[in-house]
Amino acid sequence: MERNVFVSRRRIDGFDVSPSDSAEAHVLAVDDSLVDRKFIEQLLKISSFKVTAVDSGRRALQFLGLDEEKSSSVGFDGLKVDLIITDYCMPGMTGYELLKKIKESSNFREIPVVIMSSENVIARIDRCLEEGAEDFFVKPVKLSDVKRLKDYMMREVRFGTTNSGGTNKRKLQESCDLTSSEPSISSLSSSSSDSPSRSPISPSSAPSSIPTPLDSPVRRLKMTNTGGLI
Amino acid sequence: MDSVVQLQKQLVDYIASLFHEGFLDEQFNQLQQLQDESNPDFVVEVVSLFFEDSERLLNELAKALEQKTIDFRKVDAHVHQFKGSSSSIGAHRVQKVCIAFRNYCEEQNVEGCLKCLQQVKHEYSLVRNKLETLFQLEKQIIAAGGSLPAT
Numbered sequence: 001m002e003r004n005v006f007v008s009r010r011r012i013d014g015f016d017v018s019p020s021d022s023a024e025a026h027v028l029a030v031d032d033s034l035v036d037r038k039f040i041e042q043l044l045k046i047s048s049f050k051v052t053a054v055d056s057g058r059r060a061l062q063f064l065g066l067d068e069e070k071s072s073s074v075g076f077d078g079l080k081v082d083l084i085i086t087d088y089c090m091p092g093m094t095g096y097e098l099l100k101k102i103k104e105s106s107n108f109r110e111i112p113v114v115i116m117s118s119e120n121v122i123a124r125i126d127r128c129l130e131e132g133a134e135d136f137f138v139k140p141v142k143l144s145d146v147k148r149l150k151d152y153m154m155r156e157v158r159f160g161t162t163n164s165g166g167t168n169k170r171k172l173q174e175s176c177d178l179t180s181s182e183p184s185i186s187s188l189s190s191s192s193s194d195s196p197s198r199s200p201i202s203p204s205s206a207p208s209s210i211p212t213p214l215d216s217p218v219r220r221l222k223m224t225n226t227g228g229l230i
Numbered sequence: 231m232d233s234v235v236q237l238q239k240q241l242v243d244y245i246a247s248l249f250h251e252g253f254l255d256e257q258f259n260q261l262q263q264l265q266d267e268s269n270p271d272f273v274v275e276v277v278s279l280f281f282e283d284s285e286r287l288l289n290e291l292a293k294a295l296e297q298k299t300i301d302f303r304k305v306d307a308h309v310h311q312f313k314g315s316s317s318s319i320g321a322h323r324v325q326k327v328c329i330a331f332r333n334y335c336e337e338q339n340v341e342g343c344l345k346c347l348q349q350v351k352h353e354y355s356l357v358r359n360k361l362e363t364l365f366q367l368e369k370q371i372i373a374a375g376g377s378l379p380a381t
Binding site for chain 2: 033034035036039040042045046089091118140142143161223
């Protein structure tokens with residue numbers, strides 16, 4: 001029986017058919033700059049994404065229904081978020097801090113997160129990737145960057161974030177959820193999220209048992225920015 | 231019909247000159263590519279936001295630099311924002327001044343900062359005029375029944 005909570009229309013389609021249609025995919029964009037928000041919103045819309053743009057990490061968490069302390073229950077329905085793209089430098093909560101909060105949440109850790117920044121600083125890029133970001137875009141963001149986003153969503157589908165386990169899901173179950181047969185979202189409380197479990201399931205961390213294709217954007221990015229070192 | 235063609239040529243030449251003189255860069259092309267039938271006013275809208283944002287930032291910068299004790303981190307934060315937004319719309323010369331401005335902030339060089347404030351105000355008003363002229367030309371073309379040349 002289908003569970004509305006984590007199987008969206010798009011994912012059913014993407015799972016069964018060729019994953020080229022992202023018309024249903026919903027992106028949450030976070031940027032404190034008015035101009036940049038308008039810009040990224042248009043970039044995403046023209047690439048056939050649904051967009052919600054907010055001006056702070058705080059608001060992003062509120063939108064997700066992820067309050068600071070209390071664990072979120074099943075009811076974060078409405079518009080499911082398929083990807084989060086956030087600016088790095090923001091007053092209050094930085095994009096990095098937002099990334100951490102999302103990856104620490106058992107409900108949301110599987111949502112791919114992409115960071116944007118006007119500063120092309122290797123240490124910053126590495127930090128974000130290590131924390132589980134899918135990619136890092138140097139501003140100003142280009143249309144070609146946004147087109148890459150579809151890959152992250154498709155990869156999530158291929159790695160089986162829907163019901164029946166891909167290796168991804170099994171790892172998650174082993175490390176933090178021994179009772180529920182549902183792999184992700186819904187019933188896990190955030191207190192059961194342990195940091196070690198983050199890396200095994202994140203496709204972007206290098207030493208995981210999930211093979212990252214050699215030409216994955218993350219690898220490409222690392223190679224471009226660090227001159228060949230991974 | 232003739233005048234539409236003339237206007238269109240004028241527009242193309244005008245935009246080319248703005249690029250040539252460094253007022254605009256490739257990013258402005260990106261903006262134009264994002265405009266389509268469902269968002270026909272996108273460029274005007276985002277540039278208008280840029281104007282609003284810039285006026286605000288220039289005010290904040292003037293205030294911050296008038297203080298007896300200047301908070302350079304605050305000044306830098308404003309310049310950082312200005313640099314970001316100008317870069318996003320392709321306002322190349324404004325962005326360049328912002329880069330120099332940030333260096334002076336880092337050095338806590340008051341004179342340098344004041345100089346940059348004047349420069350950035352100047353460059354901003356130049357590009358603002360240019361863009362307003364550009365939008366006027368576009369309006370004229372549309373009013374004359376023509377369509378905007380593809381970018």
